[in-house]
Amino acid sequence: MCKTIKLGDFQGDEIFPIGGKAYWLNEIKKKNYNIATGYIITKEFFEDFLELNRICLNDINKNEVFGYDEIRAELYNGNFNLDQIKELTEIFDSLKKPIIMRSSSSIEDSDEFSCAGLFVSKNGVKTFENFLDAIKICWLSTFNRVIDEYFGNEREYAITLLVQESLKGECGGVAFSVNPISNNPNEIVISKSTEGPQNVVEGIEDSQEFIINKSVSSYSNKMEEALCNSITSLEEMMEKPIDVEWLYLNKKIYILQVRPITTVNNNFAVIDVDDERTAYLPLANMMRVHSRWLEKKHIIRSACKTKGISIGNFYYWFRENDPECKNIKHTLEKSRFESFEVHDGTDVKLLKKYDVPKYLLECSQPVLRVAESVSTEVSGFASILDDKCYIEAVIGGFKGFYSGDFEPSKYICNMDGNVLSADEKLFLEKYHLQDKEWTKCVIEPQILVLSEEELKKITYIVSRLNDQFPNVRIEWIMNENDVYLFDVTLEKNDLSSSCGNGKTLSAGCVEGEVFVLEDSSLFNNDVKQVSIRMGHEIDEIKKNSAIQEKIVSLNLPQNAIVVCDYPNEKLIFLLDKVKGFVFERGSLLCHFAIILREHQIPAVIEPNAKVTYKSGDYVKLSDSVITKLE
16 A cells, blocks of 8 residues: 555555544545645555664553653654655645644544544644654654543554645534434534634634524525535445534535544533543543643542542633533532633633632633642652652742752752751742742742651652652642642652762763853743753754754853753753853753763752853863863
8 A cells, every 4th residue: 555645545445554534634635625735644654664764662661650742752853764755745745734633543433432632733834844853743642641541452543644735714613413412303503603623623613603403404594505415425435423623615515524423421510630431531621731731730630549649630621511610619619729720722720719700700711620729838859869759948939949949948858858968058049939930029038948747758659669660750739737749740850879979960060161150040031940850842942043043052062061050841942052050050850961871961069159160261161060171
């Protein structure tokens, strides 16, 4: 079989080889329905890519937290060979721009599951470079723990892709050949938006909805008549109720997608995010957020619940089943927390308990996540270092770490939580939550001292989780009520004893030329967030032209040792240009220190380093020792 096929030219009579989406578009093209011109990039093309780049899917450890991240990065950084480039160039050149790339998995759009929202689509592709990126990114979306929840771990990862011309119509939307609520087979239910079907699917804006009785055949305009005729004939062709994404363009109905109706009757108004049933609910705008949740938080939270570790509760709220917020109000009333985070699939809002229902009613998204927000008096990190518990803490929120403004109090405890050594710091300021933002304020001078009971609780959390997740690093928060787990990260290697000396963030020996970086926040406005496990996403971000221009403008020496004030994780964009780092202050367990250790780039702390060293100095870093060389 050819590795790429023009839509309408596939002659197979089974769905499996090219997936449901491609199969049905191919079939309706052969029957002269209007579809966007496009091509099928087959699973065999994907398998050739794996072989060319020597990528082995058998190496995936799906039981690890973020077990898919490394394979995603390998795929994204893989290369197409000349034959593949030639084939893809011919496809790209033949299509009007922009184009859209979509998945067509054999487990997608089936009679049992639609898998709506699980696989990534890339729209608005205009350049060949972005076209190649879009192929990889759509391939990556099959490495997804939500899909594992649907189909189990023993499944095929290779997926077919669809590449088509993007169409912009007068209107578009979604239609069902039977009423999905009442199951009335004589009613066609249509949702229409002037912005097209994507806005209807994602619930971005209010759409116009109407029901047409098949037996009456009464239409208010030609568009309705053409749409209903297409839906009826497609239903007859597929011999089953269908769900159609459509577009009206130049007085014609274009079919963007057609699949069997697999709607799950979702009667939930509010459901715990950790409930296994969430994998089967239509989470719409929250689906991709939930995928990331399942990859990490679900595993960790399940462990916490069995080990008696304190965590906040998270819920999904379904607008359609709780239009007046009565159920979510009841859930909020039962909570002991006064603040909540509301996630709409893109942004997070921090709200007081009594403001949550009002915000939910004002927000247009169909599904939202509502999470208890633990008030934070002290925050910190903890990890296991040479069979001991290493703990860092600051007064106030985590921005005290990420801003680089404070030096944390540090403890080394035995595994029972008894203090072996302590370095407790004086705080004159803290970050606290004010008007939904973390704001720095002056406080009465205070040395941050953790009590024996608090240290034992932190040690218990990190030691119990480390039993299940080796090399775990926890983020914890504390208030007058308890110590709570906030988040975890897994390091790839054990923390070495050299990192417990208070000066070494990442061990190693390297020589190079000093480059004093006056502004360690230079990339802060170019990217919203950098996390430790970003897989291919960090490689995508690196292509940002603003970031590339800033890197070039620095004119870094070839073997640069960067000297700056603190380990800002957004300095990750310099890693392939730098031999080592010297920071004036920092945390052993901060994000960037972990990233440096995993990249084996030495880093040390040296107070007043920006004064001690000048750009052009030649130095040697050897663990915690910095030596000037002539």
